[in-house]
Amino acid sequence: MTGYNIPPLAKLIDKFESLPGIGSKTAQRLAYHVLHMTPDQAKDFATAITDAHDKIRYCAKCCNFSDEELCPICRNKARDNTVICVVESPRDAMAMESTREFQGTYHVLHGAISPLNNIGPDQLYIKELLSRLQDGTVTEVIMATNPTVEGDATAMYISRLLKPLGIKTTRLAYGIPVGGDLEYADEVTLARALEGRSEL
Amino acid sequence: MTGYNIPPLAKLIDKFESLPGIGSKTAQRLAYHVLHMTPDQAKDFATAITDAHDKIRYCAKCCNFSDEELCPICRNKARDNTVICVVESPRDAMAMESTREFQGTYHVLHGAISPLNNIGPDQLYIKELLSRLQDGTVTEVIMATNPTVEGDATAMYISRLLKPLGIKTTRLAYGIPVGGDLEYADEVTLARALEGRSEL
Numbered sequence: 001m002t003g004y005n006i007p008p009l010a011k012l013i014d015k016f017e018s019l020p021g022i023g024s025k026t027a028q029r030l031a032y033h034v035l036h037m038t039p040d041q042a043k044d045f046a047t048a049i050t051d052a053h054d055k056i057r058y059c060a061k062c063c064n065f066s067d068e069e070l071c072p073i074c075r076n077k078a079r080d081n082t083v084i085c086v087v088e089s090p091r092d093a094m095a096m097e098s099t100r101e102f103q104g105t106y107h108v109l110h111g112a113i114s115p116l117n118n119i120g121p122d123q124l125y126i127k128e129l130l131s132r133l134q135d136g137t138v139t140e141v142i143m144a145t146n147p148t149v150e151g152d153a154t155a156m157y158i159s160r161l162l163k164p165l166g167i168k169t170t171r172l173a174y175g176i177p178v179g180g181d182l183e184y185a186d187e188v189t190l191a192r193a194l195e196g197r198s199e200l
Numbered sequence: 201m202t203g204y205n206i207p208p209l210a211k212l213i214d215k216f217e218s219l220p221g222i223g224s225k226t227a228q229r230l231a232y233h234v235l236h237m238t239p240d241q242a243k244d245f246a247t248a249i250t251d252a253h254d255k256i257r258y259c260a261k262c263c264n265f266s267d268e269e270l271c272p273i274c275r276n277k278a279r280d281n282t283v284i285c286v287v288e289s290p291r292d293a294m295a296m297e298s299t300r301e302f303q304g305t306y307h308v309l310h311g312a313i314s315p316l317n318n319i320g321p322d323q324l325y326i327k328e329l330l331s332r333l334q335d336g337t338v339t340e341v342i343m344a345t346n347p348t349v350e351g352d353a354t355a356m357y358i359s360r361l362l363k364p365l366g367i368k369t370t371r372l373a374y375g376i377p378v379g380g381d382l383e384y385a386d387e388v389t390l391a392r393a394l395e396g397r398s399e400l
Contacts, residue, residue: 005272009265012252015245019230030219032291034249035256035265042253045215046246049234052212053242056235065209065235072205091232 009035061132063108063125065090073097073105080104085142086129086158088112088151096144104142107132112150113157121157129158133165140168147174209235261332263308263325265290273297273305280304285342286329286358288312288351296344304342307332312350313357321357329358333365340368347374 009031016027034042058064059071062084066072073079083104087093093106109124132138141162145151159169174192176185185193209231216227234242258264259271262284266272273279273293283304287293293306309324332338341362345351359369374392376385385393 006256006265006267008248008252008255008267012248015248020233021226021229026221028291028294029221031252032289033220034252037253039253042249046249048208048212048215049242049246049249052208052231052234053237053239055208056206065206067206067208089232091228094228 058108058125062106063110063128064093064106078103081137082139083142084129084132084138084140085144086155087144088146088154092144092146104140109145109154112145112148112154114150114153124154126158126161130161133162133167138167140170143169143171147172258308258325262306263310263328264293264306278303281337282339283342284329284332284338284340285344286355287344288346288354292344292346304340309345309354312345312348312354314350314353324354326358326361330361333362333367338367340370343369343371347372 012031012034013024013027016022016030017024019027022030034045037045055067056065057067059066059074060069061074062071064071064073066074068075080103084107085093085096085102085104086107086109087096088109088111090108093108096102096106107125107129109126109129111119111124113119113121113124129141133141141158143155143159145155155171159171162169173196174189175196176182176189176193182190212231212234213224213227216222216230217224219227222230234245237245255267256265257267259266259274260269261274262271264271264273266274268275280303284307285293285296285302285304286307286309287296288309288311290308293308296302296306307325307329309326309329311319311324313319313321313324329341333341341358343355343358345355355371359371362369373396374389375396376382376389376393382390
């Protein structure tokens with residue numbers, strides 16, 4: 001029924017539906033929205049997709065997305081090169097950036113160790129991280145992988161690699177989210193929050 | 201902050217964000233998803249957008265979207281040409297189609313009368329509807345405009361135009377939605393449901 005057998009419409013709905021978090025109703029709405037665009041707007045949208053794809057690659061230093069050899073953060077001389085925040089994905093780096101609290105640089109692993117999905121350390125950008133640590137400028141590596149089994153395993157694995165190098169390795173704090181409700185916090189989070197309590 | 205000053209990425213996020221119902225977080229997720237596509241997938245997606253836009257126009261008969269002179273429903277000889285269901289948008293026609301209950305044809309107005317938004321009867325495809333009624337094959341016009349002030353006004357306006365032609369004009373039933381809860385139904389809907397009650 002979708003797209004009433006109008007092939008170009010059905011195909012567009014299909015493309016939208018293949019995006020993450022987009023169901024069939026939303027895909028229909030988006031496709032119809034595209035049909036209501038001006039020809040220029042539609043062309044612009046299509047170009048944005050191919051352009052982003054063609055022009056963006058991994059930063060030679062931190063493996064984050066970039067349209068130049070180095071990403072804007074690695075190019076920025078004001079950033080603190082002695083601290084590296086290791087994240088699983090570019091979106092995690094973006095989330096950290098939005099706190100405006102972190103002045104160091106990032107390293108994007110592009111995944112986490114997950115034996116179930118056949119992702120081992122070799123599939124991640126860990127070698128690239130290690131090579132950044134050779135010249136001794138980095139003094140702290142903050143592990144900001146996700147608070148999941150895979151994220152924890154990855155943080156643990158990397159911290160063991162870094163130990164012989166004598167570089168301080170830290171992990172983001174676990175605890176109750178700000179604005180959250182104790183009543184609804186799960187036991188594990190609550191136990192971690194208790195464990196990591198600080199003096200007032 | 202969005203797109204970390206990587207222009208092609210920022211532009212793509214921006215394009216996604218301009219779509220209806222897509223907020224900044226979702227736009228980011230979609231843009232990153234596009235970056236993770238293979239080059240062929242990205243090209244395919246972009247082509248689907250321009251193709252849909254270039255190839256789809258209004259059906260010469262019912263003004264619904266179509267990639268040919270007539271839309272698949274108007275081309276279908278099995279459909280009942282004596283009944284026309286008048287809807288505001290192609291998506292409404294699609295919703296009606298998904299019931300699989302309606303065997304007649306549609307007419308898409310592409311909007312509803314809305315003086316506040318400067319949309320009068322002349323901006324809608326009402327002339328096209330009237331011209332379909334000239335040859336006397338149509339015996340019933342079902343007004344399936346939205347149950348809003350604008351939709352009601354449009355239905356009323358069109359039904360007045362059709363009265364002199366002697367064509368039966370009907371309106372979709374108002375009432376409580378199936379699976380709904382009386383307790384949460386608004387008064388107006390409930391009053392309409394009472395008004396339209398039928399014998400068991």
